[in-house]
Amino acid sequence: MLSHLSSHIKKGLVPLYFDENGTPHYNSVDTSLWFVYALDRYIDYTGDVSFGVELVPRLLEIIRWYVDGTDHGIKVGGDGLVSCGARLTWMDGDVDGMPVTPRNGKPCEVNALWHNALCVVSALCEEAGRDVWFGEYIDRVRENYWKFWNDEFECLFDVIDPHDESPRPNQVIGFLFELKNNHNHKLKGNQKNIIPHPKKVVEFVQRNLLTSRGLRTLAPWYRGYKGRYVGGWNDRNLAYHQGSVWTWLLGPFVRGYTGVKSTTQLPKKLLLGFLPHLEEAGIGTVSELFDGDEPHIPRGCISQAWSVAELLRCCVEDV
Numbered sequence: 001m002l003s004h005l006s007s008h009i010k011k012g013l014v015p016l017y018f019d020e021n022g023t024p025h026y027n028s029v030d031t032s033l034w035f036v037y038a039l040d041r042y043i044d045y046t047g048d049v050s051f052g053v054e055l056v057p058r059l060l061e062i063i064r065w066y067v068d069g070t071d072h073g074i075k076v077g078g079d080g081l082v083s084c085g086a087r088l089t090w091m092d093g094d095v096d097g098m099p100v101t102p103r104n105g106k107p108c109e110v111n112a113l114w115h116n117a118l119c120v121v122s123a124l125c126e127e128a129g130r131d132v133w134f135g136e137y138i139d140r141v142r143e144n145y146w147k148f149w150n151d152e153f154e155c156l157f158d159v160i161d162p163h164d165e166s167p168r169p170n171q172v173i174g175f176l177f178e179l180k181n182n183h184n185h186k187l188k189g190n191q192k193n194i195i196p197h198p199k200k201v202v203e204f205v206q207r208n209l210l211t212s213r214g215l216r217t218l219a220p221w222y223r224g225y226k227g228r229y230v231g232g233w234n235d236r237n238l239a240y241h242q243g244s245v246w247t248w249l250l251g252p253f254v255r256g257y258t259g260v261k262s263t264t265q266l267p268k269k270l271l272l273g274f275l276p277h278l279e280e281a282g283i284g285t286v287s288e289l290f291d292g293d294e295p296h297i298p299r300g301c302i303s304q305a306w307s308v309a310e311l312l313r314c315c316v317e318d319v
Contacts, residue, residue: 003055154200178191
């Protein structure tokens with residue numbers, strides 16, 4: 001899969017999806033960065049560093065296009081942070097063609113992904129004996145990621161430049177890239193957690209976004225919150241990322257929680273709590289999302305790969 005996707009990289013962008021005719025579509029700022037993350041994890045579990053080295057030319061293509069600028073307004077600024085146009089992250093719902101959560105600017109998780117990608121590609125370049133010409137950008141991201149800190153809410157801004165204070169779960173996604181001592185990491189890179197005040201971030205998310213089925217996409221007390229994913233297409237899209245609970249987000253939250261709390265009691269309780277759901281919608285699997293309001297009724301597709309994958313990863317790596 002990774003090899004196939006790499007063959008379709010265009011202007012530094014990995015396809016978001018292929019339509020039924022096999023045509024690739026590239027309307028995403030983070031797919032290329034998740035591609036690098038997936039490659040890194042593949043290497044962790046297989047030890048196949050040579051495959052990563054083979055892909056170095058394509059990885060450098062991603063870095064170069066992001067730095068110089070590519071489609072959809074995706075470009076790295078002087079501060080080393082990635083900016084993009086509207087509706088290019090995973091929160092891509094729309095109503096009558098207008099984005100519900102535009103997130104144009106510099107999204108917090110995109111820049112955590114960018115930092116991780118720089119570190120992974122740097123390590124692979126060293127393995128390949130290639131020049132790490134982009135090393136300065138790693139330093140710039142680390143120096144400037146603090147800009148995401150929101151003193152008033154004691155959490156991260158969801159987006160900066162322009163600033164968006166919407167209290168969302170994207171701020172915990174960066175915890176996925178923090179290396180822990182029990183991780184058998186194959187690449188000798190220089191990754192580290194760049195999230196400012198990680199304990200405060202975890203505690204904010206726990207208080208305002210955590211449910212028994214995952215994380216809400218918006219705090220219930222914030223304007224625009226929609227607690228039920230019901231109605232027609234437009235009604236549901238208004239709630240899709242405006243309060244609905246997504247299970248896959250539990251993964252990065254658990255990674256962050258176990259990192260700052262040094263206990264697995266709550267994560268184990270949350271994971272075991274999904275056992276009844278395995279007989280609730282899709283038998284033996286996990287739904288796409290749930291209502292933000294209790295009793296958190298399952299909604300969307302009855303089996304979501306993200307949901308299943310992150311719960312399994314938590315069981316293997318974090319608890």
